[in-house]
Amino acid sequence: MILSKFKYDLYQKTATIIEKRVLALGLAGLVFLPALASQRAFADGLFQENIQGSIAGRNVELFVRINPPVLTTQTQQDAFVQLRLFEGNNQTIRYTTFVMEISKVTGSGEDVLMAPDAFHTESGLLTLKIQPQEGPVQVLATREAILDAWKADLGGTINIKGPVLLDGGLYHFRIDVIGVDSAKELLPPDQVRTFDTYLSVGDVITQDVQYxxxxxxxxxxxxxxxxxxxxxxxxxxxxxxxxxxxxxxxxxxxxxxxxxxxxxxxxxxxxxxxxxxxxxxxxxxxxxxxxxxxxxxxxxxxxxxxxxxxxxxxxxxxxxxxxxxxxxxxxxxxxxxxxxxQQTSGEIATDTGGMLVLLNWTPGQLAANRNATLDLEFYDAFSGNKVTDDVTYDLRTFGPDGSQVHSLAGQVAKDGSDSQTMMFPEDAAYRIEVDVKGVTAAGQQSLDLTRNGIARGTVVIPEFPAGAIAVVAGALGSMIMFHRLARKTLA
Missing domain, CATH: 2.60.40 (Immunoglobulin-like)
Known part of the structure; x- marks a missing residue:
């Protein structure tokens, strides 16, 4: 891992201080942080997630949340980025130190808005209150004496003013976890783990057209x-x-x-x-x-x-x-x-772009007041691979007037596949929504929220469905052969 000059200086300064304190007080050695199992952060439009890992044999998760979940240049307002590192028993890990860098993604690369800087929270909860405005970035907080890191207040908040989230486009938050459990110790540089998160601010334009x-x-x-x-x-x-x-x-x-x-x-x-x-x-x-x-x-x-x-x-x-x-x-x-x-949808994507849902109806000819079986298969949209973990989802359908026809909450697609039996009351075009709530990997208790989102499509009665799983899966297979991707972060 290549450290920035700031991080190098921070490690050098902190190491010297710690060495003296250890000799004087007999403090314990450094805490080691093994590689995290997943370092993927939220994609465009995704407002929260849990990232799983471990620290010295302790199962931990990093929780990331953005509020409000949707930002645009039309509704410019303060935004809150919350970080929380916690153990498998939901116990927050106190005395956590992060190094963060914020950049604006451009057509040619990235422009750094906030250079790498350290942030420390005693409670383990860190909330960045970002107030978009013109001018250089200002961090409104005090420095922690030993680590020279910005220290969160008692509520875990640090205020930041500057051009972050000011204009429409994509913003890159690079977050390094460099210390846990102590305000006096840092992880060894080769044990620091980086989490890249991306937040979109919608650039809104409205123009009149003549016809x-x-x-x-x-x-x-x-x-x-x-x-x-x-x-x-x-x-x-x-x-x-x-x-x-x-x-x-x-x-x-x-x-x-x-x-x-x-x-x-x-x-x-x-x-x-x-x-x-x-x-x-x-x-x-x-x-x-x-x-x-x-x-x-x-x-x-x-x-x-x-x-x-x-x-x-x-x-x-x-x-x-x-x-x-x-x-x-x-x-x-x-x-x-x-x-x-208008045709019945055979493939729909979540509005966050994280998940593809393949829909196949049996019998092939849909008709009103007749039971039909809907087979659902979930695919990772970034890699094209079928999801083999359990997917929790809600399923809803709506009539032409917007009235709800079906509502199935808390459904679980075992190993990424599920089926439902449904009946539609009359000939019409219906809206179908598959609301992905989370993915549970084998051996994990908490939900992976990184691919949450709502996939919307259409069911036309009567009609032959446009897509069958066999056909779409063949197309996905070609895509996978074209390029196999590892799914981690948005860029």
């Missing part, structure tokens, strides 16, 4: 970088825009995970667009289907919402087709060509 003498607003929220070059072609009803993106293949491959999320809101009053059921969509000219485009006509009674969800696997495939000079990611969508009909 047949009427004006319709269009809102785009980019959770990766700033929106550029928004256009609307009235002849084809095509919306398009771009954002800065670094297509360097080495950078993409070196990122342990990557996820791009674009959200679009179109008024339902825009006939032929806002009331459309299917769309043709593309990223850098390449058509996208399945889980990469999610349609939500239910959440907002006035607007149709579309989500572009592009994970690292898809970005790698796109990279093979974009010109070497490309510096942007380009998005476009329009109502589907004549003859396209």
């Amino acid at each position: 047949q003498g009427k004006t319709y607003p269009a809102t785009i929220i980019s959770y990766y970088d700033k929106v550029k070059d928004f256009k609307f072609d009235a002849n084809t009803k095509t919306y398009s825009w771009s954002m800065p993106f670094n297509w360097d293949i080495k950078r993409i491959k070196s990122a342990t995970s990557m996820f791009v999320h674009e959200e679009v809101r179109i008024p339902k009053s825009f006939e032929g667009v806002g009331d459309a059921m299917t769309f043709d969509a593309s990223v850098n000219g390449r058509p996208i289907t399945g889980g990469m485009l999610s349609l939500d006509p239910f959440t907002d009674e006035n607007n149709l919402i579309l989500h572009f969800l592009v994970n690292k696997n898809e970005i790698l495939r796109l990279e093979q087709q974009v010109p070497a000079t490309a510096r942007e990611m380009e998005f476009a969508f329009s109502p589907a060509s004549n003859g396209s009909k």
